[in-house]
Amino acid sequence: MSTIAQGTIRKMNIRQSAVGQITATDGTVITVPAETALQKGLGPKSFDLYNECNQVTPKNSSEVVTDKVPVIEIDHDGEVITGFIVADNYYEMWINNQLVSVDNTPYTPFNSAIVKFKVKRPYTISFLIVDWDEHLGLGMEEFPKPVTPTTTQWYPGDGGLIAKFSDGTMTDSSWKAQTFFIGPLHDPKEVVEKGNIHDTPNLGGRTHPFSRKPTCEFKCYAVHYPIPKNWQSSRFNDTNWPRAWEFTDQEIGVNNLQAYTRFPELFQDARWIWTQNLVLDNVVIARKTVK
Numbered sequence: 001m002s003t004i005a006q007g008t009i010r011k012m013n014i015r016q017s018a019v020g021q022i023t024a025t026d027g028t029v030i031t032v033p034a035e036t037a038l039q040k041g042l043g044p045k046s047f048d049l050y051n052e053c054n055q056v057t058p059k060n061s062s063e064v065v066t067d068k069v070p071v072i073e074i075d076h077d078g079e080v081i082t083g084f085i086v087a088d089n090y091y092e093m094w095i096n097n098q099l100v101s102v103d104n105t106p107y108t109p110f111n112s113a114i115v116k117f118k119v120k121r122p123y124t125i126s127f128l129i130v131d132w133d134e135h136l137g138l139g140m141e142e143f144p145k146p147v148t149p150t151t152t153q154w155y156p157g158d159g160g161l162i163a164k165f166s167d168g169t170m171t172d173s174s175w176k177a178q179t180f181f182i183g184p185l186h187d188p189k190e191v192v193e194k195g196n197i198h199d200t201p202n203l204g205g206r207t208h209p210f211s212r213k214p215t216c217e218f219k220c221y222a223v224h225y226p227i228p229k230n231w232q233s234s235r236f237n238d239t240n241w242p243r244a245w246e247f248t249d250q251e252i253g254v255n256n257l258q259a260y261t262r263f264p265e266l267f268q269d270a271r272w273i274w275t276q277n278l279v280l281d282n283v284v285i286a287r288k289t290v291k
């Protein structure tokens with residue numbers, strides 16, 4: 001475990017989707033909010049289902065066209081699977097250690113994506129998902145003034161992932177999910193390890209508005225865990241990882257998520273997932289082996 005308190009910021013993208021490096025109290029240098037395929041320039045970039053930045057804004061599912069989505073080949077004799085993905089805020093998706101889709105919009109506006117890949121069963125899907133922040137390393141967003149009781153300049157934002165695939169695979173609590181960056185915290189001791197669960201039992205509920213909003217601001221702490229090597233591999237052992245938690249549309253707060261709400265048919269029966277705390281857990285890996 002490493003804890004951090006301060007750092008420097010380097011802007012990468014227009015809406016302050018910055019990436020920076022922070023030195024932890026034990027001297028470890030940590031990239032925040034996370035080391036990503038996007039930052040490394042790896043691809044392929046996501047194909048838009050809905051993205052205001054690119055003027056891709058179908059009104060409903062019947063306007064969605066998937067013909068032009070490139071097929072990423074994992075197995076030449078595999079089945080072609082189509083999937084739909086919404087992540088708050090950033091995702092990268094790997095199948096069997098091969099990068100298949102990198103979110104082209106890491107922060108906001110909220111976008112969604114279509115993927116196609118050709119694979120044989122069994123196969124393993126691995127998502128790195130990031131709840132981005134402006135107060136880098138502190139796990140908090142910065143809303144413009146004037147602030148209101150729910151929008152502040154020190155706002156602990158929340159995450160969320162939902163995905164559904166044409167072979168029937170969809171996000172739900174049968175997935176595994178582990179968190180690697182937990183904040184903002186008054187004290188690193190607020191993270192309590194119960195086996196492989198990185199829990200925050202004393203910080204209120206798992207979602208807004210129940211989860212505690214700390215008042216430490218720039219003096220807040222965060223707890224980081226090193227991301228294991230080969231987390232994208234089908235051979236990576238996630239047996240002891242916690243199950244993913246499911247969250248409702250209401251808990252996620254989908255009111256401003258047209259990238260999702262316009263297409264209920266495409267996500268039918270899939271569940272929003274994250275680790276146990278939607279607010280404090282900011283970097284999550286979610287995995288599922290499809291048999």
Ligand SMILES: [Ca+2]
Nearest residue numbers: 089090105106
């Ligand atoms: Ca995004």
Ligand SMILES: [Ca+2]
Nearest residue numbers: 131157158279
């Ligand atoms: Ca957060």
